[in-house]
Amino acid sequence: xxxxxxxxxxxxxxxxxxxxxxxxxxxxxxxxxxxxxxxxxxxxxxxxxxxxxxxxxxxxxxxxxxxxxxxxxxxxxxxxxxxxxxxxxxxxxxxxxxxxxxxxxxxxxxxx
Amino acid sequence: xxxxxxxxxxxxxxxxxxxxxxxxxxxxxxxxxxxxxxxxxxxxxxxxxxxxxxxxxxxxxxxxxxxxxxxxxxxxxxxxxxxxxxxxxxxxxxxxxxxxxxxxxxxxxxxxxx
Numbered sequence: 001x002x003x004x005x006x007x008x009x010x011x012x013x014x015x016x017x018x019x020x021x022x023x024x025x026x027x028x029x030x031x032x033x034x035x036x037x038x039x040x041x042x043x044x045x046x047x048x049x050x051x052x053x054x055x056x057x058x059x060x061x062x063x064x065x066x067x068x069x070x071x072x073x074x075x076x077x078x079x080x081x082x083x084x085x086x087x088x089x090x091x092x093x094x095x096x097x098x099x100x101x102x103x104x105x106x107x108x109x110x111x112x
Numbered sequence: 113x114x115x116x117x118x119x120x121x122x123x124x125x126x127x128x129x130x131x132x133x134x135x136x137x138x139x140x141x142x143x144x145x146x147x148x149x150x151x152x153x154x155x156x157x158x159x160x161x162x163x164x165x166x167x168x169x170x171x172x173x174x175x176x177x178x179x180x181x182x183x184x185x186x187x188x189x190x191x192x193x194x195x196x197x198x199x200x201x202x203x204x205x206x207x208x209x210x211x212x213x214x215x216x217x218x219x220x221x222x223x224x225x226x
Binding site for chain 2: 006009032034036042043044045046049051090092094096098099100101102103104105
């Protein structure tokens, strides 16, 4: 079975500052990893995914994440955030055959 | 493509009432899922289906039922609504084992049981 831990429930940052949202996972098999974003009163939208290959994955809206197998981590980063990045971010894991398992989410609040 | 469509968007139920949350996808995905989202708890899997006629329980199935008679539709049934079922419900679909293995989500149904 897989599990996901998002290490920060809330991350406040100022506009144009860099941000990192941390995600650790556990699994006994190879996994696929995902980051989703949820804007207020909306569904979840895929930011990026790691399936295989390069451990640095680039997604939409300038976000990127790095898969670290030895650390079992998949942290999400953005070098300069905007007010519009304010949202809830979910890390998720799957073994490719079963449903996505989600973390509890990290609320990113960007202020000016 | 419409993607994943959920209806209704909002609903208020009285304790003990029943209702069906509808979910349809037009991407020919064989896997479909129902999640519930509660504040600070992330998304919990209620039921999932790997194809027409096949369903299985997720992490929090009590109080819910599902059916999958077609590839496109995956309705979620609440038989006797309870306040603990107040939540936001998301339907999703995917095609595991491929490069499109990520789940695509509907816009959600916000349910309040009073």
